[in-house]
Every structure is written in structure tokens, then in C-alpha cells.
Amino acid sequence: MTTKILVIEDNEKNIYLLTFILEKHGYLVLQARDGERGITLAYEHKPDLILLDIQLPGMDGYAIARKLRENGDLGQIPIVAVTSYAMTGDRERILNAGCSGYIEKPIDPETFIAEIETYLPLSQRRT
Amino acid sequence: MRRIIFFLALIFFSGSLSGWTQLPQQTRTIRVGVYENAPKIYTAEDGTVSGFWPDLIRYIATEEGWEINWVHGTWEEGLERLETNEIDIMPDTGWTEERSQKFAFSNETILISWTRLYVPRDSDITSILDLEGKTIAGLTGSFNLNGPEGIKDLTAKFGIHSTFVEMTSYTQIFEALENNEVDAGITNKDFGNLNEGNYAVVRTPIIFQPARIQFAFTKDAPLTPYLLETIDAHMKTLKEDRGSVYYQALDEYLGEKASGAVVEVIPEWTKNLLMIGGGAIVFLLALAGTSRIQVRRSTKELRASLQKREELEFIVNRSQVIVFLWRVAEGWPVEYVSESVRQLGYEPEDFTEGRISYVGIIHPDDLPWVEREVAAYTARGENEFRQEYRILTKSGEIRWTDNATRIRRDKNRVITHYQGTVTDITVRKQAEDEIRRHSAALATLLQSSQALASTLDMGNVLQASVDSVVALTELKSAAVYLLNGEILHLWATTPPLSPQFPDEWRNAQLADHPHLRETIDTGLPVFLPDTATADLTPVERAVSDLYDLRSILYLPLLAGTEALGILIATSTGEPRALSETEIALCRTLANLSVLSIENVQLFEASQHHVVQLERSAEELAALNVLGQDVSATLSLDEVVSASMKGVLNASHPDLAYFFLRDGDRLIKKMIAPEEAVIRLGEFPEHRIGECLCGSAVTKKRALYSKDLYQDMRCTWNECKEAGAHSFAALPLLSDNEVIGVIGLASDEERDFETQAEFLETLTNTVSVSLRNALLYEEIRQYATDLEQRVAERTAELNERVAESETLTRAMIALTEDLQNAVKKAESADQLKSAFLAIMSHELRTPLNSIIGFTGILLQGLVGSLNAEQAKQLGMVQDSARHLLNLINDILDISKIEAGQVEVRFEPFDIRAAIHKTVERIKPLATKKELSLSIEIAPQVGEIISDQRRVEQIIINLLSNAVKFTDQGEVRIESFYEDKMLVIRVADTGIGIRSEDVEKLFEPFKQIDTGITREHDGTGLGLSICRHLLELLGGKIWVESEYQKGSVFSFSLPVERTPDDN
Secondary structure (H helix, E strand, O other), X not given: OXXXXXXXXXXHHHHHXXXXXXXXXXXXXXXXXXXXXXXXXXXXHOOOEEEEXXXXXXXXXXXXXXXXXXXXXXXXXXXXXXXXXXXXXXXXXHHHOOOOEEEEOOOOHHXXXXXXXXXXXXXXXXX | OHHHHHHHHHHHHHHHHHOOOOXXXXXXXXXXXXXXXXXXXXXXXXXXXXXXXXXXXXXXHHHHOEEEEEEEXXXXXXXXXXXXXXXXXXXXXXXXXXHHHHEEEOOOOOEEEEEEEEEEOOOOOOOHHHHOOOEEEEEOOOHHHHOOOOHHHHHXXXXXXXEEEEEOOHHHHHHHHHOOOOOEEEEEHHHHHHHHHHOOEEEEEEEEEEEEEEEEEEOOOOOHHHHHHHHHHHHHHHHHOOOOHHHHHHHXXXXXXXXXXXXXXXXXXXXXXXXXXXXXXXXXXXXXXXXXXXXXHHHHHHHHHHHHXXXXXXXXXXXXXXEEEXXXXXXXXXXXXXXXXXXXXXXXXXXXXXXXXXXXXXXXXXXXXXXXXHXXXXXXXXXXXXEEEEEEOOOOOEEEEEEEEEEEEOOOOOEEEEEEEEEEOHHHHXXXXXXXXXXXHHHHHHHHHHHHHHOOOHHHHHHHHHHHHHHHOOOOEEXXXXXXXOEEEEEEEEOOOOOOOOHXXXXXXXXXXXXXXXXXXXXXXXXXXXXOOOOOOHHHHHHXXXXXXXXXXXXXEEXXXXXXXXXXXXXXXXXXXXXXXXXXXXXXXXXXXXXXXHHHHHHHHHHHHHHHHHHHHHHHHHHHHHHHXXXXXXXXXXXXXXXXXXXXXXXXXXXXXXXXXXXXXXXXXXXXXXXXXXXXXXXXXXXXXXXXXXXXXXXXXXXXXXXXXXXXXXXXXXHHHOOOOEEEEEEEEEOOEEEEEEEEEEXXXXXXXXXXXXXXXXXXXXXXXXHHHHHHHHHHHHHHHHHHHHXXXXXXHHHHHHHHHHHHHHHHHHHHHHHHHHHHHHHHHHHHHHHHHHHHHHHHHHHHHHHHHXXXXXXXXXXXXXXXXXXXXXXHHHHHHHHHXXXXXXXXXXXXXXXXXXXXXXXXXXXXXXXXXXXHHXXXXXXXXXXXXXXXXXXXXEEEXXXXXXXXXXXXXXXXXXXXXXXXXXXXXXEEEOOEEEEEEEEOOOXXXXXXXXXXXXXXXXXXXXXXXXXXXXXXXXXXXXXXXXXXXXXXXXXXXXXXXXXXXXXXXXXXXXXXX
């Protein structure tokens, strides 16, 4: 079965980069460029993992994570924040909003897949 | 006739013998002892072994397939044979302790039997006592002769000396009796019942030794357990079935109906008939041996009747039941009455021979209704009825009886007889009466105790007691006296006193009345059964005559051992003893009275306490109010008037003074109540030491006078002239100095001292407030003085204030400037933080693309690169990473400087953390062909610190070491030293000059710009490490030798200490 990963990211280059890496490693990528679209896709497709940027137009990443966690069906999906916020307290805010983990930008393509796969059950990993 | 029987028996016997055949192998032959004891076991005329036992044995033998070998002999021979195992079974054996030692017995009892003593006709033996010196015949070996409770045993127990003759059969005994060879003989009841009619013998009422008759077996014979078990099993089954051979045999031979005892009255008149019948049978037997069947049936019927009659008589004569048969005629003539009528003192013949009529013994009061009822039952056609009435014994005693009567009618419904049982129920009647009386007494007693408990008035209590005595007993009058010293005072009587009642008996001196004295002194009742014969004092005599008293009971009212008084109960009429019930009731009532008296006394005592408590409560309330009033004010006048109010409320004097002391004078401050002021008129001033109030000052204590007229201390006359009689002078003490006096006067004689405690508490309260009020007066005076001086100084100060205001304004301006400066500084700092955050974020976004895509390309995910492309892209990647490090380091350092770095302490495994960081550095070391080794002391494990920061420090040191080493090795070690964890990173790199070591940990202090550039350092790493270690409670240091290598070490506390934050 295909492992679906939803990427919520507004920066075109970043979404291209993440999609490229993930697809190269055999994952099916769903793209959302804002929170509303992201939540809709999450409801429709029940992805296996959500990669979430924090600084987004409209609804920010914290609000998206909280919204997703309110839904019982989506409550169990791991959400990993991929963000350039690196100031004191950012990490705590992200985890408090309901994210399962946190990867600081810039990402390292050499280790990125290994890092996100720690949030997936063995059966759904592609490497 | 016996000869014929014998002859027939011989013929039959030989006939039977000829019929025997060889026994089959499996057939058992059981040898059974036979002796002559008709009807239980005997040899019939035709030689057949017959009777009750043979029938039973034959039945069992048929069931079990036994052959029976009857072994004839006497009873004694039978027992001997059984003992020596010549026979297997001996039937009809009575169980005794002695025999049970010799033989085995069946468990099932087959018959119950007893023994009867027979005598020749015309013998005068009727009781066991008549056997003295007589010859008695018994069966050899039988236990009714020799056994326990046998005739020998029995006579010996009565001290009777008789001679005993042993015979081999009961028939011999009867023959001997008939021929007057012996004076008496004993047989078992079954033989006797059957044969007594055939011989000239007479039965006596002497019966004894009831016994269980069972099968006996040879003890310890091999066959015995089998026989015992088999016979018991059969007997058990047979006894359960009313139609079995057992019951048939009982019926046939012993006349015992299978349906059990049917109690039926056999009247005396049938006796003669039976005797005639018995005679007729003898005659018939002698004449006609041929009509055997007919004879046998008649015999059976007669046997049954005789058996029944005997058993019934046995029962009736020993019971309290008297059986009567009355004829239907005037006066109910008695046709039959059982022997048990003797219990009433009458002989049966008294009735049967008409000397006494039955109606003559019925109580005259009961006779009319008894006759009426009998007539009514008879008329209604009833068959049975019951009556309870009284009859008179021969000696004139009255007995209650229960009479159950059956009306006998012939087939035309014409009454022939009344037949009935009369049972003495006197004891039951008495018990019933007793119970009824007791119940009534208890009910009344309950009412009395409720009445006694419901009143707390002594007079009512005692009246209730005497009323109860008369109500509960048959006594006619009662009185109660209470003791006061040596005199008994009359408190209550019932009925009410007669006007002639002597006064001396209302208040009786103990000394004058020995009976009263004795009752009080001993605490025991004194009872005079008959006043006619008693030794009475003249007053007692007068009272006794006045009320026609006959018996007098003096009962002490005891509280413990102390007599509180006397209860007198009397009866009139015949002299009589008081019944135990009456005495017990009087005692109970006396006790109840005492309880009630004590209750009343307690109540009165508690009433007294209540009054005292109420007064105390009033005093306390007054004190409370006073305390509140005087504490609430510091005004002297208010303290004085509140004090007076309190005194008036709690002590109610007719007159009260309040003096204030002023040196050696007492100044009158207040007189209360208001009307007293008018009454008192002019009141002169006291000096201390004068009169009671003045003396109270010098003596410093309260002085009380009950009578001013008699009191030498009262030297002024004003109070007395105003009507005062008693007085209290209460000093008001403060710090052991009298500051005032309160005087209380009463027009009536009164002891104020009884209230001393309260009054002194009151004066203490007043004293404190008075003292405060006086002090306040002083202070107020002082304050007034001060006010003047303050006003003078205020003007002076005002000038100074004007000066300082100018100064203050200048200060405020300066402060505002400073605050603005601080605000500006704060916002500059916020700006800096915001700038850094934005820079960090904004720089990272493009770097994400650069590093990300470069990485993808270098990984070959897009397609393969040639060597030059890979080399150049690698350079881009290195530069991008360098830039990222730089951003991170700047961010770190600025966070540290802004104090924004937070460390979180959590337990983690430092060993694992070291391995993890080494793994991350390994690729770099491998690239430079450096060896990378780890050495961790065994005890190093979990510590409490910030894992992320510790790893950051280790990576920093390791990457520095790899960066600055071109050959050799990088080594990381960890161990404990002085309770700190030490991590050391050693390299064989370029080393540091000693003069540069100090600058090493400063930010942006490059040691050698050339080197820095060559080695891609940001120059911030070590500075960050030092700051982080400060936050973690550790430190960092370096040892280095230039061109040889460096050792960077840092220490960490193993556990977080309270001042770590």
C-alpha cells in the first residue's frame, strides 16, 4: 500500500524540494499551500504523515496542528513540523500545538528521510 | 388331655422325620432351641413346633432356604446348648447385661414382655410385702428368677426373705400353684395370659422386669454374624409392613392388634362374663378335642380381650385418670370405676355398691350447671362432651377435674350408659389462677409505677403508693410514714383518714412504739397476724379498733440500708397470714416508693441547682454586658454609669455608691438608683479609713456587713438613716492601689458575701476600665498641651516644605528622563531580538533550497555527476553549511547574551549520547583518515542535564578536534572526578600557543585569522560552549602544547543541584 504524506508548505521551492525527495523515496505526496487546503486534504485522504510548515499565509502551523488534533479520526496521524523558526520557545510551542516532532530548516537531504521515517510505523517506511 | 397331646406330637414327629431327605449342598441347617412356653413357643398336640417364634423362624428359613433343626429341651438346656454352640439360635430370650456377655443378640427387639406373680386360689398375697417367708416358684435359668430386677433381686431390695423353687417349665409352676405346693410363682405375661384360665391360679397386681425379648445366638460362632445380620434385616422389613407375618403372628398368638393400642374401656362387669367364658372353654376342650378350629378361634379372641383389659388396667390404675361408667338413672349410679378412684380417698366399691352417689361428690356450686349441661348434650344427641368442675374428696377437699364423657347408645339410639374419664386438674387450675392473679398484679403494678414515675410531688407519690397497695392486694388499708429524726410523719393513707384518727399516730415518736422502732432499726418487716392477740400500744390499739383491723404489716422503706419511713398495710375480718405474693407486692411498692421519694428529692435538689444556675447566669450576663459596656468607652462618666448599671442588674441593691479616690479622700461620683439620691439627701465626703467604704480602701479588700446597726465599723449614719440594713464595701484595685470604692446597701437584712465571688469579679472588671479611663483622662490632658506646641512648630515647618517641593520637582524630571532612557534601551533590546529572529528565519528559507537541492544533486537522485561537477557542488554545499553554522552560532550567542537560553534538566544516558555524537563526526574523521576512539569509564551512565546542549558541546569539541588535526587521532574519554562527570576530547592537531589560550573562549576572537579561514570556523563555538556550561553548572578548560595537540575538557554535575537554575 502506498504511504501518503501530506505536505503543507507555501514556499514553492520548498514544496518542490520536499515533494522531490519524498517521491524519489517512493512516497505519495499530497500538496497543500495553505492551512485550509491542508485540513481538507487531511480529512479526505487520511495521510500517514503530515509535514507542516509553521509560517503560512492565513492560518498558521500552530492553528493547523490544533485543528487536526481536534478530529478523532485524524488525531493519530503523526504531524512533523518543518520550520525555520529556531528561536527560544518555538520548539515548545510547536509540540504543545500537537505536533509529534520538529525538523529545523534547512533540511539535510542526506538525513531527512531517515528522520521522518522515525514517525512512521515500520510497515509504511519506504527505505 | 396332655397325654393326648403328647401322643399326637409323637405321631407327628415321627411322620416329619420320615419326610426328611438328604440336604442339598447349598442348604444350611440351622439349629433352633425349642422350649415349652405357649403361646410364644411350644410343641403342639400334633408334635409341631408352634407359636409366635416358630412362625417367624419358619418364614425367614423359607426366605433364606434354611432347613430348621428344632432342638427340644428346657429353657435352661436351651441356653446351655446355645453357649456351647450345640444350637445356633435361641428365640424368646430377654436381653440382660449378664446374658449379653455370654450371647450375641439380634439388634431388633421382637417383643416386649414382663413378668407377673401368680398365687393359688384363696391366697392372701396381694403385694410384694406379703411374700415374706413364702415359697416362690420360678423357671430354672430364667432371668425373671435370677436376673437383675428379677424376683430374687426384687424381694431382696424390699428386705423380704422368701424361699425359691426352680422348675423347668412355666406349666410346672402353674401345676405346683394349683396343688398348693408353692405359695407363689412367676411366669412371663404371655404364658400367664394364655394359661391362667386353665389352672386354679390367681394373678396378682405384682408385675416387674419389663424386658426386650430378642433372638439370641452363640457368641463368637462362625455362623453367628451371618444369622444376626440376616435375621435383623428380615425383622426390620417385617416390622415396617403391618400385614407381615410378624404382625400376623403377634395377632394370632399374642392377641396384639397390628394397628397398635386401641384404648377402650373394659368395664368391670365384663370381667365376670370373661371368667365364665374362660370356664366354658376349659369345659369345651375337655369334651370335644375334635372342634379344634373353633376352639382355637375362641381362644384367640379371649386372649386378645384379656391382653387388652390387662394392659388398660395397668395403665389406668397407675395414672391420675379415673374411669367411670355411669348408668342412665337418677343420681348417675356408677357401674364401674377404676382403682385410681382411690386417689380421691374413695374405694371403688363405695360407688359400685351404691354407698356413695356420684352427684354427691360434685361440688354443690357446680352440680346444677353440670346437670344442666349433661341434659343439654344428651338432648342434642351429642356423643361426646367435656366439662371442668369441682368434686369433693372423701376428706372434703375440693379438687378440680376434667371430665371427658362419651354417651353410649344402642343401635336404636337409646342411651345405655355414660362412660368417661375424670382427671384431677387441680394443680393446673391453681397454676392458671396464679398466672391470672400475677398478670393482674403485674398490670396494676405497671400502672402504679407509671403513676409513681409521673409525679414529682412527694405527696402524690406516696398517695399513689398506698393506693396501689390496696388495689393490688386484698388488704383493706395502707398508710405511709416518712422518718424525720425520731418522729414518723404520716404522709398518705388510703382510704382517707377518719376524723377520730389520733394525732399521736399522725406524728409517731419511735420511742413510744416498739413495732415502729423495730421496723426502722432492723430494716425488716414486722407482721402482726392478729390484733386480738398482739401486744399493741394504746395508740395502736385505738387505731386498730377504730378501723376494725385484724392483721398489720409494718414494712420499712429502705434506701440501701437506710430506712426512710414505713409502709403500713392492714387487713380486716378474719386473722390471716399475708400471702407471699402480697408481701412481695408490698415490698415492690415500698421499693418503688423509695425510688420515687429519691426521685423527688433529686428533683428538688436539682431545682435548687437550677435556681443557683439561673442566678449565676444572670450574674454572668450582667458581667458580660458590663464588660462590653465599660470596655467600649474611655469616658470616666460612662465607665461609672455602666458599672452602676451592672451592679444594679446583677445584685439588685436598694442603694449603690460609686466613689473615686483622690489621695486620702473618697469623692462621691454616683449614687443609684435615681430615687435613692433623693432619699439619701446630702452626702458628705469620706476620708480613707473612715466607715466601711473608707476601711475597704485601707484594708484593700471587700468588707461585708449583714447588720449595720450592730457593726462597729459603720461610723457614719447616713446609710442607716436612708434605711440601709446590710452593706458591702467593694474596693476597686489597680496595681494594688485602691482607685475607688463601690458601696452596696440593702434595706432588708441580706448577706452580700454570698455573692462575693461575683462582686469581686465585677469590681475587677470595673477597676481595669476605670484605670484605663483615668489614664485616658491623663493622656487627653497631655495631648491638649501638645496640640499647642504642635501648632507652633507647624508654621515653622511650612517654610521648609516649600523649599523641598522645588527640589522634588527637579528629582521627578530627572527620574522621567531615566525612565525614558530605560524604555529606549528595552525597546532596542526587543528590536535586536526581533531582528535576530527574522534574520534567522529569513536566512534559513533560501538556505533550505541551497542545501536541499545541492544535497539531492550530490546524492545522485537527479542523475549522475562527473567528478568536477561533484567537486564544485560539494564546495557549494560546504559553503552553505558554513553559512548555516554561522547563523546558528550567532543566534546562539545572541540568545545567550539576551539571557534567552533555557536549559531543561532530564535524566539521560551520557554514554549513549557520546556514541551518538561520535557517529555523527565519524564521516569527517574518516575523510581525513584520522582514528577516532572512545574510552568511557564503566561506572559512567545516566546523568541529569540538558541532553541537547551537552551533545551540542561534544559535537563542537569533536568537530574542532577533527578540523584542526591533519594526522594522528582524536580521542574522547569520559569518567567521574570529584563527583563531576568529565568529558575530554584530545587530538594530535596543531595545538594552541599558551599566550592564546586565554582568548580562546572569547566570541569572535580569532587566534589566527589565517588559520580560521583555513579551517572554516565561525569563532563562536567555544564561546557558546563556555556559556552553555555555565548554565549547566559545569566548566570548560583546555590544555595544549603548540604543534603537538590539544585536550579540551569539560565537567558536568551528575545530578541537578538546587542552584543550577
